[in-house]
Amino acid sequence: MAPLPPPLAGVRVLDFSRMLAGPFCTALLADAGADVIKIESPDGDDARHFAPRAGGESTYFLMINRGKRSVVLDLKSEEGRRAVHELAAGADIVVENFRPGVTARLGIDYASLAAINPKLVYASISGFGQEGPLSHRPAYDIIAQAMSGIMSVNGPAGSGPNRVGESVGDLIAGLQATWAILAALHGRERDGRGQHLDIAMLDSIFSIMMTALSQYLFTGEVPGRIGNTHPISAPLDSFEAADGHLIIAVANDTLFADLAAAIGRPELAVDPRFATDQARKGNEAALKAVLEGWTRQHSVAEAVAALEAARVPASPILTIDQVVASAHAKARGLVRTVLHPVAGAIPVVPQPVHFLGSGELPIRPAPLLGEHTDEIVGNVAPH
Incomplete structure (x- = not known):
């Protein structure tokens, strides 16, 4: 049988997000074949300025913006908003992780873009959600970890609270956004219209703490830090x-x-x-x-x-380094190599699921800042 096309081939995403949570979500969509158009300010995503660098490009940015196309627009200008509205008319998905209220001021909020294209699935990722007593607060990963409860159960017994050693608040929120987007796309096929998705980093971390929550919610016992041991079983x-x-x-x-x-x-x-x-x-x-x-x-x-x-x-x-060098990582293709126009041959870590009917999904490098502006803004007819 001939291999299937990538599962999201033909799906277009407008990505207004920056740093990690939103870009991780849209990288996963790009891995599955979506056409992700990354809308950046003239200064670019802040992640473009992080060290270390390869060929002058941030390796952090290269890792989490693979497979996308970059368009530079000034969203505060009438011309920039008009271009976004034209692009929204032909898009399927919008992802943003501004603080609540910012998109309305820029004229790229769900209400504005859904008026142009009612079929849009619009995902808003923030620290504490679009509504609620904390929604106005900015959040970095460590703040979401601190307020979700996960730091209270992480670390050796007798120690102080410990941050999980990766940005799990951003990454889990990105994962939650991805599955929610795909669920809403499926619902759109049934109902004929998209919807607004509200993803909070704090909520996303809290919802995965099954062991700790099963202890507290059913017994009233507040879990603490127990290091590498398990709260229920031994050894x-x-x-x-x-x-x-x-x-x-x-x-x-x-x-x-x-x-x-x-x-x-x-x-x-x-x-x-x-x-x-x-x-x-x-x-x-x-x-x-x-x-x-x-x-x-x-x-x-x-x-x-x-x-x-x-x-x-x-x-x-x-x-x-031992994981990267392992036979398992090599056999499973956990790290792949792509050719970047400036940085040369670079490693990337794509999403890890094997779509066996589609074969190995193609992976493209992260874009240069504004690399596709002329190509895309000059041709914004619906796809």
């Missing part, structure tokens, strides 16, 4: 080996019996302290001491290999 933790640390993850009694046998201690499976998951969690410190008595006698590689042979989930703790 799920990091363990010291002769040359580093590894992860052992066991969440049922059958797996624990396999683990006990693999380390030469089958009697542990019937020890009353460890015979059930609840008992193991209640005696976690004693269990960790027993397990580290074994792991410290082996290298990480030896311990992981022995546990893998016993079908016990275990892994090394890899650094970023």
Whole structure:
């Protein structure tokens, strides 16, 4: 059978977003074949100015704006607004992450653009939503993390609150926006019109904290920081080996019996302290001491290999360079190479889902500032 075209081929996106949450969303849409037109001010997206740089271009910008076309417009000018309105007439999706109220002042808000094209799916990403007592506040990722509750459960026991080591507020909001856009596109096919989507970073982080919320909402117990351990099951933790640390993850009694046998201690499976998951969690410190008595006698590689042979989930703790160099990353195509007109051959990390009917989806580099202005603004007829 002939491969299918990219799933979003023929879909046009107007991208007014900058920095991370919105651009991550539109990069995912571009990966799936959408024509993403990035509308930038004459100074460009702030992310264009971040270090490090390759060929004078921000590598951060190159990573999260792959596959898009760049148009420079002054949205404060009548000419710029007119061009946007003409582009909106032929678009399917709009993505913006201005603070609430800014788009109305610029004349590119949902009401204005939907009056031109009622079929638009318009996604607004902000820190706290378009409505609510916090909607007026600006937000960076760390603020959304702080106010969502995730920092309160992240980090070692006894430590202060810890930020998750990636910009998960931006990235999760971008993911939430992406699925919501696709759901609204499907609804548009049924109903004949688009709608306005309101995505908040705080809400997006809060909604994924299933373990912590299941504890608090049903028991009233406020979860705290427990490091690498799991709040319910044991052993799920990091363990010291002769040359580093590894992860052992066991969440049922059958797996624990396999683990006990693999380390030469089958009697542990019937020890009353460890015979059930609840008992193991209640005696976690004693269990960790027993397990580290074994792991410290082996290298990480030896311990992981022995546990893998016993079908016990275990892994090394890899650094970023080790992940990139791994056979898994290479086989799965986690990092690909594209040719940029200034930076040359550069790595990109596209969305990770394999559309098996479409084959490997094409990936294009991030655009130069205003690279496609003449091409697009000079030809704004609906696609």
